[in-house]
Amino acid sequence: MDNELTALGIIFTEFYYWVTVVFMFLIHVGFCIYEVGASRYKHHTHTLMKNTMVIPLVTVTFFFFGWWIYFAFVNGPWIIGDLVAAPFATPWSELMGTHMGGAPQEGSVLTADDTAFWARINGVFWAAFLLFSWTAASIVSGAVIERIRPSAFWILAVVIGSFTWIIDASWGWSWNGWMVQKLGYHDAYASGVIHAIAGGFALGVLLVLGPRIGKFRKDGTPRNINPHNPWLVTVGLFLIYTGFWGFYVACNIPIIDVYGPAMLDVPDKSFFSATNIYLQPTTLSAITFNFLMSLSGGLMAAYLVSDGDAFWTYSGGLAGVIGASSGNDLYHPIQAMLIGAGGAILAYKMHYWVERKFKIDDAVGAVAVHGYAGFYGIVVAGFMLWGYPSSPFEGYAAISPWGNFLGALIMFFVLGFFPALIVSKILHGMGMLRIPREIEMVGLDINHESLRAMEAEDVAEAIREEAAASGA
């Protein structure tokens, strides 16, 4: 930081990620509002607190081990190599705190290069990834409302938010992850690494948790449990759209010399650009075009397919973005629009087919919008970007349909569905997964409501006494 240009580059990067975090906070606000709108009155407080407490629990665990996993697990470990040392990301590292970038402490395993590089970027980079972690957990939260025990959900939230999703990011959403190197896996804006895994995870939990009481008739046909407040649901989804801007921008590295020594190391050449997470050059313009066009494709298709249903039209907008996100760094905007439309139709159709066929009660369509549309997004990118290099570095597999299809299976099933199924089975076996039946019937907030009723009656009694005393 001894000259203005270096300082500008570093502090711009620091500020850039910080802004993405502020935007992404809105995703969580949106999810909380959305869930409260979707749940029934008698469950509101618990529904809100269930998702709110994702924030601290995933944050602290992401500090304790999630961040380290991202750097340490790029080789599997033991799929293509060993654990990778990441001393700047352990919870006891001096770089996980206020640091000015000078020499490391005596006896530290850190180098002077480590401290100079990570001192200003570590916290904001950690936070940008952390907000993705909240999103992954929050996606699951909506699917299981009104019957999961909050304690069980919070354990599951830590499993996906600070463990399984960050393993998938290490494998398939880092410049040197084994899936990128060996499969040519390409998922620039996280169709798979956030959405497919979270959808698969939600499905695994739902399978063990079961439907809400009253969701299915005796003959197995589903009843529609309408949102308590559809307007809150749509406001929540609007906020998620807004936060999505931060999500997209956080997937990029804002400025890097692609030919510089830290990257391709081409002598006498410079090319400063934003890159995606794989260090492939891209532009904010490209992703702005494609974000909006895929959102539009999703909204338009969902409006038609759902006959103008507000909930599904908004959800279709999300499914549109999610369906195109894998390749939204490279697609043409009209391709993004059409792919987005396909994602929305698939999510809508699959939701109701799975509900009828397998009696899965996904209260907010999370498995469909995130899981199926995310899976579809990865597979489509494999075809659309077939033959593109998956990395600027030599020796990596090219993007291919089979590489991305295998990647989609890993995201949805290996790191999403199966871990959720196993942990949910354990929690179920311990009697910790689902709230007691009687409480589910009357509502999780029964004691709050009883207390509120008693307090209201107490106030009414006081008013009656006052009125009697004054002769009114």
Place this chain on the structure above:
Amino acid sequence: MSTGLVDNWLNLDTFGAIYPFVGTEGMLAVLGIAFWLGWHILQIRKESAEFKADMENIKKQGGPGKVLEAEAKREMNDSVGG
């Protein structure tokens, strides 16, 4: 007495970690993890106690059907100002 390594701001280019008690990071990590795990244990206990109280409350009111009836009556009273 000083809790940190900073005693002036003149040699900024040499500064590394500047939080108080540099060197205690390992212990802080253990404390932090214990706080997190302890929170889960306490929360699970509180939740079990809450559900137990909920069940007693439901039983006292005559079962889920009666609770729902009372709630419906209250809402009706609220909406008509009773």
